[in-house]
Amino acid sequence: MRYLTFNPSQLLVVVFFIFIVIGSILLKLPVSTTDSITWIDALFTSTSAMTVTGLAVVDTGTDFTIFGQVVILALIQAGGIGIMSFAVMIYMALGKKVGFKRRMEIKQALNQSSLDGVLELVKGLFIYSFVIEFIAMMVLAIRWVPEYGWIEGLYYSLFHSISAFNNAGFSIWSDSLTGYVGDPVVNLMITFLFITGGIGFTVLIDAWHKRSFRKLTLHSKLMITGTLIINVVAMFLFFILEFNNPNTLGALSSLKDQLWASYFQAVTPRTAGFNTLDIGSLNDSTVTMMLLLMFIGAGSASTGGGIKLTSFLILVLSIIPLLQQKSQINIGKRSIRAAVIFRALSISILSVLLILAAIFIMTISENALFIEIVFEVVSAFGTVGLSMGITADLSPIGKLVIILVMFFGKLGPLNLAFSLAKPKQDKIRYPVSDVLTG
Template sequence: MNLKYIRLNPYQLLVLVFLFFIILGTLLLKLPFSTTHSVSWVDALFTTTSAMTVTGLAVVDTGTAYTIFGQIVIVLLIQVGGLGIMSFAVLILIMLGKKIGFKERLIVQQALNATSIGGVIKLVKNLFIYSFTIEIFAMLLLSIKWVPEYGWAKGMYYSFFHSISAFNNAGFSIWSDNLMKYVGDPLVNLVISFLFILGGIGFTVLIDIWHKRNFKNLSLHSKLMIIGTLVINLFAMIIVFFLEYGNPNTLGSLTSLGDKLWSAYFQAVTTRTAGFNTLDIGSLHEGTITLMLLLMFVGAGSASTGGGIKLTTFIVIALSVLTFLRGKSHITIANRSIKDNIIYRSLAVLTISIVFIFISVFILNITESEPFLKLFFEVISAFGTVGLSMGITADLSILGKLIIVLTMLFGKLGPLTLALSIAKQEKEKIKYPSEDILTG
């Protein structure tokens, strides 16, 4: 992979490589032996994009519409999309003994959303070691449940498919009802949820924990991700439990308290970009849906398999507001100051995301006949690469599906990556006098 003579910035090259794999995946899923019945080009493109962006939204049933070959293509796209195209490219170069240049390292930095170019190759190596180890271990655990139920061949295959889908926060399932049949199963709930929580917390955090093994010695980013994830997941679980407790179509239909707690826990944490569901999303109360919209918008962590504006971005913006209200000029947390460029970056991510979501919802409200809330939910789910749906994905028009495809791409690649791939970078040469303007 010689990028020496390619006059593209890292953001543009990353977008182009991603689009190449989506085209390749679409062609593979259109092969006659990939499907059990005819699948349109738009649906093949939608499925490929959903897999590459590890979203999980589906316009056709994965288990019945695609053959084993088609499903393998989907799971490989999930793995490549989750761990990163450039990460796999670097792995191949390492295996071939090739030298990895500065530009390749810079692209990997952008792909993994790393803070600096230093150590990105080591990060890639650790990324694969930890990811494959976790996925294999989880596959063996799931096989304890599914081998006795489906036999060796199907049981191991189902375990393999769902392990990769869960760790990469994809949310694709072999079954048409996703994981609803295992709503009260402790093993499935724990293994699947821990997979997407580990995948969503970020590779840098996992590596930091492994090497330091002491909370006090962890980086500020790791501490924020761990504490933030625990607090948000616990808060969400409690809210979902009480809001849905009396709903006859969700928790109210479950007989035991254990099943209610498992389902409330799973549905609360899966909104952090995972996409699996053990409850019927369309039957949830609007209050629960509203909470899920916020959780999906915030998403997972940086350098993770998840999407959204990222938890740390949300924390930085929240701290900025609190700092302003307290009359202070600098954001501090855990005896550390947050740099101004991080604040600007967070505000840019938030602003671009809101504008894009507004435009997507606006267009869908013109082209589709579905209620506003369902369309809004679909867009936020696509942006956060979550994959949850209120049941309208397959009924979208061709234009509607293409809008969701663009939204999934936007959510996966990130607002700044796409914006910087278009915008022209300019260096400040002149600093002008400052002047106040009225705001608020």
């Protein structure tokens, strides 16, 4: 009997699919819900949790029991850290040698460019994840235990710590964190978690070992600098665009609350999914800015989605040598290989095509405004979880489309393309020819 063999990309897709199916079955059990939910809603919730998106067709806090919420948390943790990472840790715990094939699988799962240091990355990933989540839970407990009591306060702290660090966006409360729009502890802790989780484990480990910005790798420097610039610019623009909106910042009584709200909404589109203001009440200009942020997403080897910040930066920086009529990109006395640029371009094009296809189908199947559909699709692709309020009213076709987009967005369109395509070596080289462009 021949056993099926998968390449790393195919294995990643299969394992994610299996866990989503198992999660759907568990969430459909009577013990998981306060009232019966449909299979499509169970599948949607399981996919949203496993892909750490946060879009919800049913209310997490009221429609699921503690057991159901724990299932969601387990899916979030598995999806955020990565199934392959768990598998490798089990191998290592049992004292088994992690061979070349397993290293290739974890390399693919964590979107690494080489096999060097993948095992150290997995070890660091687990240590950093659980330590950061535990510390964050203790800090949030200081805020929520006095308000809700020991049991509920600690549970709410644990739930939101795991959800935030893994960029999932699931919340116990139906209005997310709007009740804490001006709370410094909640704002700082939640944003610290999803920014840390979204910047990428390779950057965290690199920063921990180097302890100096000058000694960091080019990838780490791009991620840290790019994240800081984008977050500051987004906060400034959000404040300017929403200052006179009576349904968002205009409804807040103090400048302090307005600044906290601007900061939170500026950084949350980077795949986090929490909100402290009503997203459906934002101005169209603000929504457009958030669409771009959601499309860009977080960092490679992080808990977030999107095309990744480094891909976006590489594409933007590639314009400069083109205008200067140079043949290569130079960043910080380093040259970027053409293969890296080609990969970033391929990811972006495949992502745009996927988003356009999903939008086209949903404009036919859904009774919603075009901007609401676009926002929902881009949010699903970036595994963000923000919504303008149409998620619960999606048709079965719309739910299936969003499920597929979340799945593709988490695993990456290029990963899925690799899982379907058969690798071929170029044995024949043809003469070079030019094609007119522009």
